[in-house]
Amino acid sequence: MVQQPELQENSSMQSIWRVLGSLRTYRWISLGALVSLLLLTAANALTPQLFRWSIDQGIVPQNLRIVLYSAAWMVVAAIARGLFNFGQSYLAEAASQGVAYELRKQIFSKIQNLSFSYHDQSQTSQLLTRVTSDIEQIRTFIGTSLIQVIGGTVTLVAIAVVLLIMNWQLALITLTVVPMSGWLMARFISRNSGLFRQVQEQLGDLNAVLQENLLGIKVVKGFVRESAEKRRYTTMNDALIKANMKTIRAIRNTFPFIFLLSNLVTLAVFAYGGAQVIDGRFSIGELVAFNSYLVLILQPILLIGFAAPAIAQAAASAERIYEVVDAEVEIRDRPNAIAFETCGGRITFENVCFRYPGAATAALKNVSFETKPKELIAVLGMTGSGKSTIMNLIARFYDVTQGSIRIDGRDVRDFTLQSLRTHIGIVFQETTLFSGTIRENITYAKPKATLEQVIEVAKTAQIHDFIISLPDGYETIVGERGVGLSGGQKQRIAIARTLLTDYSILILDDSTSAVDAKTAAQIQAELDDLMRQKACVTFVVAQRISTVKNADRILLIDQGKLIAQGSHEELMQTSPLYGVILESQVKQKEKV
Numbered sequence: 001m002v003q004q005p006e007l008q009e010n011s012s013m014q015s016i017w018r019v020l021g022s023l024r025t026y027r028w029i030s031l032g033a034l035v036s037l038l039l040l041t042a043a044n045a046l047t048p049q050l051f052r053w054s055i056d057q058g059i060v061p062q063n064l065r066i067v068l069y070s071a072a073w074m075v076v077a078a079i080a081r082g083l084f085n086f087g088q089s090y091l092a093e094a095a096s097q098g099v100a101y102e103l104r105k106q107i108f109s110k111i112q113n114l115s116f117s118y119h120d121q122s123q124t125s126q127l128l129t130r131v132t133s134d135i136e137q138i139r140t141f142i143g144t145s146l147i148q149v150i151g152g153t154v155t156l157v158a159i160a161v162v163l164l165i166m167n168w169q170l171a172l173i174t175l176t177v178v179p180m181s182g183w184l185m186a187r188f189i190s191r192n193s194g195l196f197r198q199v200q201e202q203l204g205d206l207n208a209v210l211q212e213n214l215l216g217i218k219v220v221k222g223f224v225r226e227s228a229e230k231r232r233y234t235t236m237n238d239a240l241i242k243a244n245m246k247t248i249r250a251i252r253n254t255f256p257f258i259f260l261l262s263n264l265v266t267l268a269v270f271a272y273g274g275a276q277v278i279d280g281r282f283s284i285g286e287l288v289a290f291n292s293y294l295v296l297i298l299q300p301i302l303l304i305g306f307a308a309p310a311i312a313q314a315a316a317s318a319e320r321i322y323e324v325v326d327a328e329v330e331i332r333d334r335p336n337a338i339a340f341e342t343c344g345g346r347i348t349f350e351n352v353c354f355r356y357p358g359a360a361t362a363a364l365k366n367v368s369f370e371t372k373p374k375e376l377i378a379v380l381g382m383t384g385s386g387k388s389t390i391m392n393l394i395a396r397f398y399d400v401t402q403g404s405i406r407i408d409g410r411d412v413r414d415f416t417l418q419s420l421r422t423h424i425g426i427v428f429q430e431t432t433l434f435s436g437t438i439r440e441n442i443t444y445a446k447p448k449a450t451l452e453q454v455i456e457v458a459k460t461a462q463i464h465d466f467i468i469s470l471p472d473g474y475e476t477i478v479g480e481r482g483v484g485l486s487g488g489q490k491q492r493i494a495i496a497r498t499l500l501t502d503y504s505i506l507i508l509d510d511s512t513s514a515v516d517a518k519t520a521a522q523i524q525a526e527l528d529d530l531m532r533q534k535a536c537v538t539f540v541v542a543q544r545i546s547t548v549k550n551a552d553r554i555l556l557i558d559q560g561k562l563i564a565q566g567s568h569e570e571l572m573q574t575s576p577l578y579g580v581i582l583e584s585q586v587k588q589k590e591k592v
């Protein structure tokens with residue numbers, strides 16, 4: 001436990017090295033920035049020498065030609081400084097944009113690959129903060145701080161050499177400032193990296209509340225919880241500002257010491273150097289040049305000092321980003337996975353047990369059944385009994401904890417995920433549409449589908465008439481989360497979207513729950529034919545008696561166990577629970 005901050009510091013620094021490694025992709029741009037930086041340093045180091053030349057060879061002996069020459073050279077040096085400064089900052093920015101681009105790409109594709117279990121346990125807002133704010137910290141580090149540190153170090157070394165050549169005693173006095181401020185900065189970074197991580201985490205938490213409120217604004221208003229939500233947000237906002245102020249205090253505590261050090265050194269140089277000039281051992285020009293170098297040497301120390309918090313922040317951010325990039329993808333292809341090509345219709349569950357990661361109890365216990373080709377299976381059970389879990393396991397959104405699921409005798413884990421999921425058409429219980437047109441949403445998995453194909457599936461899903469009644473028809477834009485559509489309309493678009501795919505196993509997970517009974521029956525009737533033609537097996541998580549009656553077989557699930565299976569008539573006679581569920585549904589229907 002005591003070691004924890006140290007460990008964290010180590011992994012922060014490792015992450016920063018990794019970020020630096022990613023600059024390899026932009027090696028030419030980075031090299032250009034470095035060369036510009038070296039040339040800038042050389043131009044900077046040359047300028048005080050021009051001063052010295054002008055004073056000692058021009059002003060003091062009253063030689064106007066040298067004064068004018070040196071002035072002309074100073075103009076050239078100034079232009080060169082301007083050019084190299086532009087070059088180094090432009091190229092460093094370009095490299096930083098490149099690294100940010102790569103990181104965004106990496107993290108996005110990782111988010112796409114991560115298994116359901118990762119998404120179950122991670123907060124969307126924390127992921128959003130990582131993709132936005134954390135990457136921005138890294139970009140600033142590469143575009144600004146890194147160049148400051150490298151430039152500062154190069155300048156320090158170059159000027160230290162020049163000073164030692166000019167006057168080694170005075171140089172030694174001046175250079176004492178370097179190790180002292182270096183130590184102050186190193187201490188600052190090592191002490192505060194945890195603090196910067198904390199700030200980023202609190203920003204993520206604050207974003208979580210914001211996001212929840214944006215998504216759930218109807219609930220907030222419906223329950224008149226605006227003030228409570230404002231209070232919750234304010235409390236977290238206060239915590240964030242407190243953490244931020246803590247970091248600012250840490251930064252501000254470090255810098256006055258460095259300023260003090262630099263001022264003391266300036267005094268010492270003036271006193272000691274002035275005495276040497278009076279003694280005739282040092283020229284006025286040299287003292288002026290020395291003083292200019294002093295400013296030049298303090299500047300990089302301060303720049304490195306300013307860069308220090310940004311480095312610590314970037315280190316914390318890099319660590320958070322690599323946590324996602326390196327997260328284990330639990331569900332992936334086996335080394336010799338094969339493509340799932342045709343489906344014979346025999347899906348076997350053999351003693352399947354499943355527990356959600358982190359859950360205390362198993363969601364499925366020893367479930368065994370086998371489907372026959374072309375069968376329509378209805379899955380029925382109380383809420384939370386495990387129906388959706390069975391569907392999730394067929395498509396390998398999760399892998400079984402024990403037992404196996406086979407398709408035509410082959411374990412689902414033997415197939416490549418892509419081919420398996422391409423063959424499974426699934427309509428989820430919760431409907432998600434993307435922003436875009438209705439047509440784009442329906443063709444989500446098959447962008448090249450023709451309008452005729454789109455209309456055909458929309459008709460089957462009983463949504464065509466509604467779509468053409470809209471002013472823009474299939475080109476109507478549906479907003480984020482399908483705003484502007486009712487729950488039932490969204491569900492039917494989702495059904496059409498699935499029907500358009502090349503499925504051979506069809507899974508409808510309570511996908512008409514928001515559709516009225518009459519329309520649902522129409523969809524069911526339309527689907528019946530289609531299912532028997534196109535699907536080798538169909539699973540319907542059912543709530544409606546009509547669906548259940550229509551099914552070839554009903555699986556009755558209770559508390560994660562398959563407690564009975566058979567046709568409607570068989571279960572009516574053998575299963576008391578079936579009777580209870582049906583009765584409750586009949587009552588519900590009567591109420592409606």
Ligand SMILES: Nc1ncnc2c1ncn2[C@@H]1O[C@H](COP(=O)(O)OP(=O)(O)OP(=O)(O)O)[C@@H](O)[C@H]1O
Pocket residue numbers: 120356357359363381382383384385386387388389390429
């Ligand atoms: N992602 C998850 N992580 C942990 N536990 C989960 C997760 N999803 C579901 N569960 C739990 O697993 C059990 C079965 O859930 P499942 O969603 O399969 O039920 P269901 O029969 O489909 O319910 P409903 O009819 O309400 O949709 C429940 O107890 C639920 O709390």
